Amino acid sequence: xxxxxxxxxxxxxxxxxxxxxxxxxxxxxxxxxxxxxxxxxxxxxxxxxxxxxxxxxxxxxxxxxxxxxxxxxxxxxxxxxxxxxxxxxxxxxxxxxxxxxxxxxxxxxxxxxxxxxxxxxxxxxxxxxxxxxxxxxxxxxxxxxxxxxxxxxxxxxx
Numbered sequence: 001x002x003x004x005x006x007x008x009x010x011x012x013x014x015x016x017x018x019x020x021x022x023x024x025x026x027x028x029x030x031x032x033x034x035x036x037x038x039x040x041x042x043x044x045x046x047x048x049x050x051x052x053x054x055x056x057x058x059x060x061x062x063x064x065x066x067x068x069x070x071x072x073x074x075x076x077x078x079x080x081x082x083x084x085x086x087x088x089x090x091x092x093x094x095x096x097x098x099x100x101x102x103x104x105x106x107x108x109x110x111x112x113x114x115x116x117x118x119x120x121x122x123x124x125x126x127x128x129x130x131x132x133x134x135x136x137x138x139x140x141x142x143x144x145x146x147x148x149x150x151x152x153x154x155x156x157x158x
Contacts, residue, residue, distance in 0.1 A: 007082075
């Protein structure tokens with residue numbers, strides 16, 4: 001957005017400069033009209049004077065064309081570069097949008113996996129508690145059977 005703002009400012013300044021040039025040209029035109037009216041009454045209004053004016057106008061036009069073409073070429077190159085940059089930026093935005101969508105998808109998958117792991121962890125903890133209780137019961141039962149076995153062996157030895 002900053003780049004666009006800077007471009008707009010440059011464009012605005014260029015238009016302001018062109019407006020000033022237009023106003024100068026307008027004033028010059030008014031002066032030339034006044035001079036033309038004076039010349040119309042003079043002797044230069046004849047055929048040689050008109051031919052000279054025509055030649056001067058053609059020379060001025062040729063000079064302006066020589067200046068105008070390079071300026072147009074520079075402007076075209078600048079616009080082409082800007083168009084290329086815009087195309088590249090659009091492609092980058094599309095790439096980042098896809099990357100963001102992929103990231104969101106992976107994030108959601110990881111989130112679901114994490115929830116599943118947490119659920120399984122709770123489930124395993126509950127099973128461990130049950131197994132510990134079973135093992136404690138089995139340990140008591142084993143101790144009781146061992147004591148009976150000892151008692152039986154002692155009774156048999158006697």
